[in-house]
Amino acid sequence: MTNTALIVGAGSGLSASLARLLTKEGFTVALAARQIDKLSALTQEIGAVSFAADASKPDDVNRLFQQVEEKLGVPEVVIYNPSWRVRGSLIELDPADVAKTLEIT
Numbered sequence: 746m747t748n749t750a751l752i753v754g755a756g757s758g759l760s761a762s763l764a765r766l767l768t769k770e771g772f773t774v775a776l777a778a779r780q781i782d783k784l785s786a787l788t789q790e791i792g793a794v795s796f797a798a799d800a801s802k803p804d805d806v807n808r809l810f811q812q813v814e815e816k817l818g819v820p821e822v823v824i825y826n827p828s829w830r831v832r833g834s835l836i837e838l839d840p841a842d843v844a845k846t847l848e849i850t
């Protein structure tokens with residue numbers, strides 16, 4: 746058993762609050778996003794480790810879990826946080842946008 750928590754889709758909102766909370770609870774937190782530069786302040790603040798990954802790409806997700814396991818052990822907690830959505834009348838939505846919603850969210 747490890748004390749590792751992985752947050753996929755890390756940024757400055759809900760995910761950052763959860764990362765701080767998990768750190769207070771004794772977890773070592775792994776943060777994953779497509780652009781990890783923006784996570785540097787948070788990683789320093791809470792002693793987290795960041796990983797670049799696109800959650801909509803299966804190869805990225807497999808690599809992410811391998812890297813987290815190698816560096817921090819198998820995560821006990823995984824939070825899936827990214828989302829992307831379109832709003833509008835069903836008959837007017839672009840099918841590509843709907844597919845993206847399903848892939849990411």
Ligand SMILES: NC(=O)c1ccc[n+]([C@@H]2O[C@H](COP(=O)([O-])OP(=O)(O)OC[C@H]3O[C@@H](n4cnc5c(N)ncnc54)[C@H](OP(=O)(O)O)[C@@H]3O)[C@@H](O)[C@H]2O)c1
Pocket residue numbers: 753754755756757758759760761777778779780781798799800801826827828849
């Ligand atoms: N129920 C509610 O009332 C409510 C209200 C607000 C938010 N939410 C939900 O809470 C979650 C967090 O929202 P938030 O605005 O606070 O976001 P956040 O925690 O600030 O960050 C979300 C992060 O997800 C990352 N992301 C987006 N697409 C990704 C992908 N394909 N692969 C990997 N990472 C990806 C983005 O970074 P990159 O662009 O660098 O990848 C972004 O920084 C969302 O799921 C949102 O729908 C719910």
